[in-house]
Amino acid sequence: MTHSHDGNHHDLADVKTDRSIALVGNPNVGKSVLFGHLTGSYVTVSNYPGTTVEIARGKYTGQNGFGAGPPKTLIDTPGINNLIPSSEDELVTRNILLKEKPENILQVIDTKNLRRGLLITLQLAEMGVPFAVCLNMLDEAERRGITVDTEHLSRLLGVDVIGTVATRKQGMDQVQKILTTPRKSQYGIQYTDHIEQSIQRISELLPTKKKGTQISARALALMLLAGDESLYDFFREKIADADLKKIRNVVAETEAIYPESLHNIITRIRLDEAQTLLSQVMTSEAVSKETITQKIGRWSMHPFWGLPVLFGVLFLMYQFVGVFGAGTLVDFLEINVFGQYISPWASTAVEWLIPLQFFQDMLVGEYGLLTMALSYSVAIVLPIVGTFFIAFGILEDSGYLPRLAVMVNRIFKMIGLNGKAILPMVLGLGCDTMATLTTRILDSKKERVIVTLLLALGVPCSAQLGVILGMLGGLSFGASVLWAGLVVGVLLLVGYLSSKVVKGRGSDFVLELPPIRRPALGNIFVKTIARIEWYLREAVPLFFIGTFILFVFDKLHILKWIQQAASPVVQGFLGLPVQATDAFLIGFLRRDFGAAGLFDLAKQGMLDPNQVLVSLVAITLFMPCIANLLMIVKERGVKTAVYMSAFILPFALLVSGGLHWLLVWTGITF
Amino acid sequence: MSTPISLIEEALEYLWLTREQGETSLESFRELMSKDDQPVITDDVLEEMEEKALIQRTNGKFEFTAEGDATAAQIIRRHRLAERLFNDVLNVSMEETENIACQLEHILSAEVTKSVCTFLGHPPQCPHGRPIPQGRCCKRYKSQLKPIISSVRQLDLRIPARIAFITPEFHKRYQRLTSLGVTPGTELVLTQRHPSFVIKVGETEIAIDGDIADEIYVKRITNRD
Numbered sequence: 001m002t003h004s005h006d007g008n009h010h011d012l013a014d015v016k017t018d019r020s021i022a023l024v025g026n027p028n029v030g031k032s033v034l035f036g037h038l039t040g041s042y043v044t045v046s047n048y049p050g051t052t053v054e055i056a057r058g059k060y061t062g063q064n065g066f067g068a069g070p071p072k073t074l075i076d077t078p079g080i081n082n083l084i085p086s087s088e089d090e091l092v093t094r095n096i097l098l099k100e101k102p103e104n105i106l107q108v109i110d111t112k113n114l115r116r117g118l119l120i121t122l123q124l125a126e127m128g129v130p131f132a133v134c135l136n137m138l139d140e141a142e143r144r145g146i147t148v149d150t151e152h153l154s155r156l157l158g159v160d161v162i163g164t165v166a167t168r169k170q171g172m173d174q175v176q177k178i179l180t181t182p183r184k185s186q187y188g189i190q191y192t193d194h195i196e197q198s199i200q201r202i203s204e205l206l207p208t209k210k211k212g213t214q215i216s217a218r219a220l221a222l223m224l225l226a227g228d229e230s231l232y233d234f235f236r237e238k239i240a241d242a243d244l245k246k247i248r249n250v251v252a253e254t255e256a257i258y259p260e261s262l263h264n265i266i267t268r269i270r271l272d273e274a275q276t277l278l279s280q281v282m283t284s285e286a287v288s289k290e291t292i293t294q295k296i297g298r299w300s301m302h303p304f305w306g307l308p309v310l311f312g313v314l315f316l317m318y319q320f321v322g323v324f325g326a327g328t329l330v331d332f333l334e335i336n337v338f339g340q341y342i343s344p345w346a347s348t349a350v351e352w353l354i355p356l357q358f359f360q361d362m363l364v365g366e367y368g369l370l371t372m373a374l375s376y377s378v379a380i381v382l383p384i385v386g387t388f389f390i391a392f393g394i395l396e397d398s399g400y401l402p403r404l405a406v407m408v409n410r411i412f413k414m415i416g417l418n419g420k421a422i423l424p425m426v427l428g429l430g431c432d433t434m435a436t437l438t439t440r441i442l443d444s445k446k447e448r449v450i451v452t453l454l455l456a457l458g459v460p461c462s463a464q465l466g467v468i469l470g471m472l473g474g475l476s477f478g479a480s481v482l483w484a485g486l487v488v489g490v491l492l493l494v495g496y497l498s499s500k501v502v503k504g505r506g507s508d509f510v511l512e513l514p515p516i517r518r519p520a521l522g523n524i525f526v527k528t529i530a531r532i533e534w535y536l537r538e539a540v541p542l543f544f545i546g547t548f549i550l551f552v553f554d555k556l557h558i559l560k561w562i563q564q565a566a567s568p569v570v571q572g573f574l575g576l577p578v579q580a581t582d583a584f585l586i587g588f589l590r591r592d593f594g595a596a597g598l599f600d601l602a603k604q605g606m607l608d609p610n611q612v613l614v615s616l617v618a619i620t621l622f623m624p625c626i627a628n629l630l631m632i633v634k635e636r637g638v639k640t641a642v643y644m645s646a647f648i649l650p651f652a653l654l655v656s657g658g659l660h661w662l663l664v665w666t667g668i669t670f
Numbered sequence: 671m672s673t674p675i676s677l678i679e680e681a682l683e684y685l686w687l688t689r690e691q692g693e694t695s696l697e698s699f700r701e702l703m704s705k706d707d708q709p710v711i712t713d714d715v716l717e718e719m720e721e722k723a724l725i726q727r728t729n730g731k732f733e734f735t736a737e738g739d740a741t742a743a744q745i746i747r748r749h750r751l752a753e754r755l756f757n758d759v760l761n762v763s764m765e766e767t768e769n770i771a772c773q774l775e776h777i778l779s780a781e782v783t784k785s786v787c788t789f790l791g792h793p794p795q796c797p798h799g800r801p802i803p804q805g806r807c808c809k810r811y812k813s814q815l816k817p818i819i820s821s822v823r824q825l826d827l828r829i830p831a832r833i834a835f836i837t838p839e840f841h842k843r844y845q846r847l848t849s850l851g852v853t854p855g856t857e858l859v860l861t862q863r864h865p866s867f868v869i870k871v872g873e874t875e876i877a878i879d880g881d882i883a884d885e886i887y888v889k890r891i892t893n894r895d
Contacts, residue, residue, distance in 0.1 A: 082845075116874065144873060263848075267848045271848075271851065297875075509877065510850070512850060
């Protein structure tokens with residue numbers, strides 16, 4: 001296997017669907033929108049290669065008179081650029097075609113990028129699988145002066161080809177119609193003589209019957225020639241070892257003939273063929289007028305104008321998530337809904353139902369599962385991540401996110417990352433726990449580790465950020481700048497150092513920029529719902545586990561003990577009052593509570609401005625909340641989590657203590 | 671009277687350089703040579719060159735004969751083409767490029783020179799910005815004003831170009847580019863350099879790192895070749 005993956009959601013070998021239809025296509029061609037129309041349910045649509053790693057399946061029964069026969073499973077496969085896999089997504093899609101034997105395949109193509117789509121079409125034809133082609137985004141192509149003769153293309157390929165605008169539901173009836181008439185394409189490609197001979201030799205070694213796949217021997221031989229190592233695993237039980245060895249020899253011999261890799265040669269021959277097809281069916285006239293969305297796309301990446309756009313977007317997002325979500329909504333849910341109704345009701349009910357004090361404490365006590373974990377995850381985090389998901393969805397569907405990556409790529413290169421890493425970092429300003437989970441979109445393990453560390457160390461989540469900004473508001477502007485400068489500086493420094501320490505190579509920055517589009521609100525809505533479901537499933541249990549651990553600590557008086565042990569450090573080294581210890585400790589469970597604890601101290605006049613600043617730096621850099629820590633354990637493993645904690649704890653103290661002593665030494669007061 | 675050919679060629683090269691600076695005195699010529707730590711050209715050598723009808727001397731000044739001019743032009747041409755090849759295309763350091771160019775200027779055959787020139791797209795200037803004397807092959811392509819082969823980094827913005835070749839440092843990188851449709855023979859346009867390089871291939875916009883921009887070589891498209 002060329003791919004080792006730590007997750008387990010790609011394990012498709014055991015999935016058996018006799019009557020299924022697979023949607024296949026390049027990233028950002030509208031597969032998921034089409035999927036939504038056809039099944040009525042929805043899956044995350046993303047402009048970001050990598051976000052749709054999980055596969056959506058839905059039931060397709062057929063609408064408007066196309067419902068003959070039993071329901072079929074519709075599979076929304078991850079976006080691919082090539083069926084010779086060079087990414088995890090491509091491997092998943094290839095595996096679906098290889099192992100699941102869909103009875104029909106609908107290839108979705110972005111009409112304006114027909115050549116790239118045809119590269120896949122030609123491979124489907126070669127595989128000998130039944131399919132039909134849907135040329136989507138006709139409107140965008142038209143605006144760019146591109147027209148495609150679908151009938152002619154259909155004649156050339158020998159399969160059905162239709163044009164659609166999925167976002168406006170144009171052509172949906174035709175899609176359903178062609179789904180009833182899958183055909184195999186007879187379109188073949190002639191490769192070089194050497195390659196053709198090798199195809200012949202390998203095909204003879206492949207099993208003719210019981211090969212466990214509907215893909216043609218010719219296509220399989222070409223995959224093997226192109227260096228697709230993952231296929232050997234598939235054949236291990238179907239072909240004798242000796243024959244596998246022979247196949248490897250043929251591949252090696254053929255490779256030796258050419259100066260460059262066979263993968264490149266084969267792909268190039270296919271692209272040339274795609275070009276030949278293209279020239280017969282596509283006409284494009286130069287459209288000199290730049291559309292407004294193209295202009296916006298250009299401005300958002302402009303070395304100068306891109307910055308105001310960037311700050312504007314961040315400001316709007318902060319207003320929506322930080323002010324409306326973390327402020328208005330949280331206040332309403334926490335104070336009104338939970339504070340006045342749910343928590344008191346729950347307490348009364350539990351006290352009445354369960355007479356045992358211990359269980360009462362566990363459910364509704366200070367660290368109670370209902371009073372703390374539920375109210376925290378539902379009243380506080382949910383509105384924040386909910387509004388964040390909406391904002392993120394809009395950014396995603398608008399095509400702005402990859403452009404944001406373009407803006408920051410150079411800075412991120414300095415810390416061993418590339419522009420893509422901005423995504424989890426921005427997400428971290430919403431919720432670090434969730435952001436840690438999305439580090440999966442990064443291409444290398446090295447990047448995932450660095451981003452996880454930076455998130456845990458210095459990216460304040462919106463809950464915390466709200467309180468921090470509130471406290472900074474009471475200080476001078478200079479203090480705010482110092483806080484922000486220190487945190488950003490620490491992130492850059494630690495990022496730079498960890499890029500030296502963490503082994504491995506970062507990944508290339510090769511990022512497709514989809515056009516700027518006006519997001520469809522319906523899409524955002526269903527997508528947000530899907531993500532909230534996911535949040536409830538993945539993150540909420542962690543809040544419960546975390547609360548329970550704290551409850552146990554409290555019962556065993558471990559919390560008291562930690563408080564006592566930590567106070568000399570807090571008092572002596574950080575120069576803060578002993579009560580601040582509580583705030584830091586609580587901050588481990590709820591970052592905003594930690595900050596809020598400090599806020600209270602400041603309000604009571606127990607902290608002077610310098611102490612406020614020092615404590616804010618400390619709490620920003622301090623341990624992530626317990627849910628985040630558990631997420632790090634889940635995603636990166638116990639060892640990495642322990643290492644990170646062992647670094648963050650003393651480091652946060654060192655920086656904030658250093659700041660304290662620097663302020664004392666220089667005599668600066670704010 | 672048997673000065674090695676290479677020394678005569680060296681002298682011709684420096685006479686050309688002297689003239690390029692607008693000087694015609696032998697004194698300036700000698701200064702220029704000693705500045706570059708080149709061997710001293712004695713009067714004997716100059717006399718021999720005069721006998722071979724390459725140059726003429728009058729009152730401490732020099733002038734090329736038609737034949738001398740042509741010979742010197744060829745040397746300069748080979749030198750500067752070699753510079754382009756090694757420095758631009760093969761990314762050899764300028765210092766090392768200079769060493770190689772100084773050797774190649776004496777040994778490149780006419781045919782190889784022509785091939786290199788064609789390969790580079792008949793560049794009019796060396797990497798230092800000095801003119802490369804045109805060969806016969808260039809005159810046929812007189813319409814060219816700029817070097818044809820260049821990396822995407824050097825490409826002018828919004829000028830369509832065709833990918834000539836890609837020299838990826840990592841195999842995976844090539845596969846990724848290929849699958850996105852970035853292959854030799856494809857047309858591309860560089861739309862911006864900062865803050866990241868963005869190329870447009872067909873209707874696909876792709877952001878790439880600077881070091882990848884260095885690895886994609888393109889040929890400017892002229893009158894629809």
